[in-house]
Amino acid sequence: MEETISLRELFAVLRKRLWLIVLITIIAATVSGVVSFFVLTPVYESKTQILVNQAKNDQQLYNTQTVQTNVQLINTYNDIITSPAILDKVVKELKMDKSAQSLSGQIQVTSAQDSQVAQIVVQDTSAKRAAQIANTTASVFQKQVPKLMNVDNVKVLSKATLGESASPIKPQPLLNIAIAIVVGLMVGIGLSFLLEYLDNTLKTEQDIENILELPVIGVVTNIKEVPKPTNVSRPDVAARVPQRGETYGS
Numbered sequence: 001m002e003e004t005i006s007l008r009e010l011f012a013v014l015r016k017r018l019w020l021i022v023l024i025t026i027i028a029a030t031v032s033g034v035v036s037f038f039v040l041t042p043v044y045e046s047k048t049q050i051l052v053n054q055a056k057n058d059q060q061l062y063n064t065q066t067v068q069t070n071v072q073l074i075n076t077y078n079d080i081i082t083s084p085a086i087l088d089k090v091v092k093e094l095k096m097d098k099s100a101q102s103l104s105g106q107i108q109v110t111s112a113q114d115s116q117v118a119q120i121v122v123q124d125t126s127a128k129r130a131a132q133i134a135n136t137t138a139s140v141f142q143k144q145v146p147k148l149m150n151v152d153n154v155k156v157l158s159k160a161t162l163g164e165s166a167s168p169i170k171p172q173p174l175l176n177i178a179i180a181i182v183v184g185l186m187v188g189i190g191l192s193f194l195l196e197y198l199d200n201t202l203k204t205e206q207d208i209e210n211i212l213e214l215p216v217i218g219v220v221t222n223i224k225e226v227p228k229p230t231n232v233s234r235p236d237v238a239a240r241v242p243q244r245g246e247t248y249g250s
Helices: 002-016 018-039 064-081 084-094 100-104 127-149 173-198 205-212
Strands: 044-052 107-111 117-124 154-158
Touching: 002 018, 002 173, 018 173, 044 064, 044 127, 064 084, 064 107, 064 117, 064 127, 084 100, 084 127, 117 127, 127 154
Parallel strands: none
Antiparallel strands: 044 117, 044 154, 107 117
8 A cells, every 4th residue: 555655646746747847858859959950060981891811822722721810810900900001191192181090080990700801981071081081091001911911912892982862870860869858858757856855845735634644624725806895875865964053853
């Protein structure tokens, strides 16, 4: 029974502060939508793939050890791709006004487990520039690998292309608004319980019975408007004050 009453009180608090919860949720969703659509700069993503493969001659065939060696080389190549030795040339070739260190923050090199294929992922505020950076990085890396490691075993599988309707990967307005709604609900509910906890006033007779555990004998209602008394005088019976020397009979 105590649990039922407790749940009933919780729902009563939520119903009492429902306007506050709804208001905070609407404000949070509105702010998130405005920021996502009009404030945050869209970021586009472009990808290119490279294949790490040892060159074979007429007497050398692929085996498990060869593939494993190539897979291990990918981890080394991942570090080389984002190094100044490669990115300095990318910046120079694209005539970009930024450093290699700044550019490395836009580039991510990934590879699947036990795969000889590495993927160069570039994020930029321009879809066209993101594709150019990805393709140039792959091209420069392919040219510089023989000089850096004395091997020629990198091939570009697919180049980054610019689609007709490139869409940004972030921000995601709908996702941001959904998160803002959830956060707004949590904040509104938490604030409602906080205000209810800080409110120690007695407003109804039920509060007296529940908190003070005293029976309510009577309730004094609040009369908003009290009708004013009206004086009705009859015109045929007018009160006349007798003059000096006159009596009521005369």
